[in-house]
Amino acid sequence: MVPRYAGQAWTVARFTVLEAVRTRLFIVFLCVLALAWLGGAFVRALAVTEGSRLQVVFLAGMLRWAAVFVISLYTISATVREFNDKTLELLLALDLPRAAYGFGKFLGFSIVAWGLAAFCGAGLSFSAPGEPLLAWSLSLAMELWMVVAMSLFCVATFSQVMPAAAVVVGFVLLGRSIGAIQLMTASPVLDAASPIHRAMSWTIDAIALLLPRLDTFTQSAWLVNESAAWPALPPLLAQSLITVALLLAAALFDLYRRDL
């Protein structure tokens, strides 16, 4: 039974990747890559010193945000289109369980996300050292993987582009800043014992428990300082596996609750 569902999920995934190729997503991303490259070269030309370092940091930062933006918008818009075109109803009218559809879509978008991460790594390969770049690219792939899971969860919940995209952006921004927010709430110069401060601190700690710390992922410093990023990867992998499992399970929960 399971291999049959796995085969169905793989078929859905294959068509999801095919759709991304045929809608020219990778060509669009290549254009983004070229623009980021031009921007990096411009920044390098402006720099008085450490031009190549500046170029790598600028390019890495730009590509990371561009990849997050592109994959989240693509995942959301492609799924919403499928909902609106009643493709989901058509598929589920066949002998296809919702879980196989959900897993298949997730796997397909994940392959697309890993492709974008590979493109980013290739774009940086001209100016960044090999081993740190590989670690950076793997970390980006994990980060995009979580973004895909979050996008699928939001689109299964809201079924519309705007609210889903807004929540994904909030997730990414909060995930990147939650560490700094925790730091700030933990260090009031005055009145740390006030009930308001304690309530705020407790709330932020509770939110932090539900979020991955995205600021520990895909750091530009790995590329320019050539610091050993490998020891950082296993905890990041564990974090992304847990977050993806949670978001995917939540997405399936909402998918099963849809009244088609």
Next chain:
Amino acid sequence: MTQRSWRQVPSSVLAAVGVALLLQIGWRAQQPRPLATALALPAAPAATVLKLVGLGDPLPVAHFAALYLQAFDNQPGVSIPYWDLDYFRVEAWLERILDLDPAGQYPLLMASQLYAQVPDPGKQRRMLEFVYRRFFEDPGRRWRWLAHAAIVAKHRLGDPSLALKYAQAIAAHSRNRNIPSWASQMPIFILEDMGEAESAQILLGGLLASGTLTDPMEIRFLTERLAQMQEKNVKKSP
């Protein structure tokens, strides 16, 4: 869009949500809280970068940066002595915050009241000089931090000349700026403490003669003080 009851969801999916949620909370709970360390204070970003981050509204960025910097001073359970901080970086952060929000007082308060408390004269002087340098941009609003700097210079650093420099800057910019007279009179008393009684007398006499003082009690107090100085001077002279 209508939704079916959650009872329609397969139990395996419900179990997966529960297990994954527990795993997520467990994983994050076993990770240490982010802690500030003195070494971790990064270099201040360029002012243009911060302005870019603010997307045309620099004030929220300035306040966010001030709170961020503050996180490196004071952590529960962790004592980061101020002298462990790189004061070049601290000063750069304060400069940026003040550049973004020139009307704000927060960075000047932090420099004069927090960072200048460190028992390291070099670092204290760096912070006081920061307050002094930025005072001239807006004396009407920033005089109180320079007045505090003068007190720190006199009593903590034991450097009355430095205190006098700061006090003279306030006095020189006090006209039409709503700076209270006690602040603009500081050079007189510092000079007196330095043994420069003659200069103090000249300054105090000039102040009384200028007619800028209007409070009769204040005029009476300062006139008595001038008389005491003159008396002391007469006794000292052979």
